[in-house]
Amino acid sequence: MDIALTLVVNPAFDISLENIENKVTDLLSLNEYRGRILSENRAMDLIFETKDHRRTREMLTPALTKIEGLDWALQAAKKRKKKLLLADMDSTIITVECIDELADFVGLKDKVSEITESAMRGELDFEEALKERVALLKGLTASQLDECYEDRIELMGGARTLIQTVKANGGYAALVSGGFTFFTEKVAERVGFDMTRANVLEIADDQLTGMVVPPICGAQTKLDTLNELAEKLELEQRDIIAVGDGANDIPMLEAAGLGVAYHAKPKTRAAARAAVTYNDLTALLYFQGYSDADFSN
Structure with a gap:
């Protein structure tokens, strides 16, 4: 072989x-x-x-x-060029964890960041950790969500090139996040994803209630999305690439033909078939055999 x-x-x-x-x-x-x-x-x-x-x-x-x-x-x-790409968002497609940045608006960034880090390392139950952190955001306004997106959300290097190149070659791209639809929908449009799944923040009277609208989008949702799209698009495992950084990405990475741990936590890196530690997201294109001349923006 x-x-x-x-x-x-x-x-x-x-x-x-x-x-x-x-x-x-x-x-x-x-x-x-x-x-x-x-x-x-x-x-x-x-x-x-x-x-x-x-x-x-x-x-x-x-x-x-x-x-x-x-x-x-x-x-x-x-057949290294994949037909389906699934990506985590926070600390993968964008440079920050949205929930940590939102917590800064209520003066709790350090506390929330500590919980986020533990959850991403796989030390805490993801769903319970998410509920705990969102509860601390109660009272944030919709305008503060807008401010957070405009001032703090930056794309990871190579993000748009990765997605646009995959799509230009007939691939399908899905953004599947344990974060929030408020951000994923904007990022997906900006980068060029075909679909997105994430958690919904409950808002009443223009303020966060401190609750997440069920069901929670976690590790199982990411894996289910991969399987659903593979069936819908009639793809085999070898046709799929997935990328993420946290423990909640592991089932998705393991199910893909090529799972890539991106600047990832040790547990995630150990579970993935490949890792990107030093480069930006264009490394995923090189892994698929694309050259610079093949890149699309």
Whole structure:
């Protein structure tokens, strides 16, 4: 079976793709392989044959993981361009956690951020942690939600390029978030997602009630959405890529053909087939075999 090892380096680090290529070929004793530059001095594919994919991964992981500035993915070389992309929003498609930023408006950002961090590490039940945090937001006004979006919500580097390139190549993109529809709907329109699912903040008399309208969108909803879309679009597991950073993303990442932990918590990174730690979201395009010339904005 031909497999593709994709190497993506952050230019801010003083490392050489050529040196990493040599390290890989020496480690695996590769005599025959195909190299393809995806981005000059930033990303490349090494495609070679292996009879034992698992053993190859076991050999590569210790050596590549310790190289600061390098992100990599190992997968079957054929049909890498995915037809369905599912993404988390907070700290993945955008740079912040919306609920933490909202909490700043009531002077509780530190307290809420601590709960968020624990929940994303998988130390707390996601649904209970969400209810606890939303209760602390009671009394926030709709105008403050608007202010939060306008002043604090920034797209993650490469977010729009990722989604637009996938869609330009016939893919479908879904934003599935444990955050709130107030933000996901705006972000989805801005980036180009085809659909979104998230939690609904209950508002009465122009103020948050401190409640989430059930059902809660958590880990199971993310997995259910993946399965629903796969069935609707008649896709196989290998046709799907998913990306997220928190423990509530793990079932979705495990169910995808390529699950990518993005600047993720350790538990999430350990569960995913690939990780992006040093680069922006365009690394997901390189993992699929896209080159800079293929990118769409």
